[in-house]
Amino acid sequence: MPSPIPAVRTIKTYAVTPRPNPDAPRQLEMSAWDVPMLCPHYIQKGLLFTYPPDLSLEQLIQRLRSSLEEALFHFYPLSGRLRVVTCEGGGVTCHVEVGVEGEGAEFVHAVADGIGIADVVAADGQDLPDFLKEFFPLDLALNFDGCTSPLLVIQLTELKDGIFIGCVFNHAIGDGTSFWHFFDAFAEISRCKAVGKEVVLSRPPVHDKWFIGGYGEPPIKLPYSSPEEVVVRFSPPPLRERMFHFSSESLAKLKAKANSECGKGTISTFQALSALMWRCITRARGFPPEQKTSCRLAIQNRARLQPPLSPNYFGNSIYAAPTTTTAGELLNNNLGWAAWKAHEIVSNHTDSAIRDMVHKYMKNPIVYNLHMFDIHSVMMGSSPRFDMYGCDFGWGKALAARSGSANKFDGKVSAYPGWEGGGSVDLEVCLLPEYMSALEGDEEFLAVVSPPIKLEVLLGKSIN
Secondary structure (H helix, E strand, O other): OOOOOEEEEEEEEEEOOOOOOOOOOEEEEEOOOOOHHHEOOOEEEEEEEEEOOOOOHHHHHHHHHHHHHHHHHHHHHHHHHEEEEEEEOOEEEEEEEOOOOOEEEEEEEEEEEEHHHHHHHHHOOOOOOHHHHHHHOOOOHHHHHOOOOOOOOEEEEEEEEEEEEEEEEEEOOHHHHHHHHHHHHHHHHHHHHOOOOOOOOOOEOOOOOOOOOOOOOOOOOOOOOOOHHHHOOOOOOEEEEEEEOHHHHHHHHHHHHHHHOOOOOOOOOOHHHHHHHHHHHHHOOOOOOOEEEEEEEEOOOOOOOOOOOOEOOOOEEEEEEEEEEEHHHHHHHHHHHHHHHHHHHOOOOOHHHHHHHHHHHHOOOOOOHHHOOOOOOOOEOOOOOOHHHHOOOOOOOEEEEEEOOOOOOOOOEEEEEOOOOOOOOOEEEHHHHHHHHHHHHHHHOOOEEOOOOOOHHHOOOOOO
């Protein structure tokens, strides 16, 4: 049965401004990892819950609004606006301005008429429903739009039997690690308020930006004659999107297979899974043997720098590192061969390699846009290490994590931790319709993918 046609109605939008933070500077510079992110979309991720017990709608809205206000006090860059300005003598610079009157984040209360938990989760074999994008404001907004739009918007969407909390977060302010750091703190504050406990964050954010020496003081100057030249908008083609589940048992077998085939015994689970997706998507696309193809892995820099950055460093600190071969070589060799190439990307991502990339960027700074992605490649984004299901607002574990339409294109694969934990993984796969149909019949892929967790299990109900 097709999903019902939704009617997501905005009931009210609230401005949310934190109390003044004496530690917050008026102007925050942006690093060589932040500035390039001006043209991708905002991050859009959210969590599905059953309706919180013992809370009226008014109490729920008040709890979330007050928790957001407190979270913004600690994560103060999200309450500001971007400022992109033309320099005397040419060039463009960008910074974050905090504490300007009339600015701040937004909290949106919306209602999805006729939509329930089962519709959001989607049954096995179904594509993700189109209405999910309506759970997130600022659809397809570029991070550059943070000059005039909020850098953060939270939307509470009422369902007929639950709620969805969507978070829209400017990607020039932080990466996925920072996104989930904020989301977890937002939930932690709500949890404290539920029991009347004083709010003391278990992981306060670190706002000291990392800059490499030798290029003078920030800000970074971009080679554009005006701010408008920075903007390159992107709308994805019609895509099919599906969530695929991989149990811990299935992934253990996949990892063992990859290590056995490569003979080196150092392949990680995620490297093996990335290799599987690279191979199967490349096969589904039907490329000629000579076609070059890449697999890009989103790799964090924080722990790899020497000295390392704090795991609570708030900002972007990530690279999408590629490995490249031809379609023929990728498919004529085995899984272990492809997994070893993924392993080499990660093992070579050292302090010196990161610093070399920053040096190269500083000599020729640019802004990335989504048109730059190679259509013959696969991008493995997000991470199963993000503690999405640890975001407990005081009414229990989420039923599912879902995303909006932002930063999606043919070949984008986003990793989520599996709901049951234990090393299980969910992959959100975006492909052109003909490629998704081919992937759904790929024997190598089908031998690894697992049945999804049944809705009855998610809801804690017995199955007869």
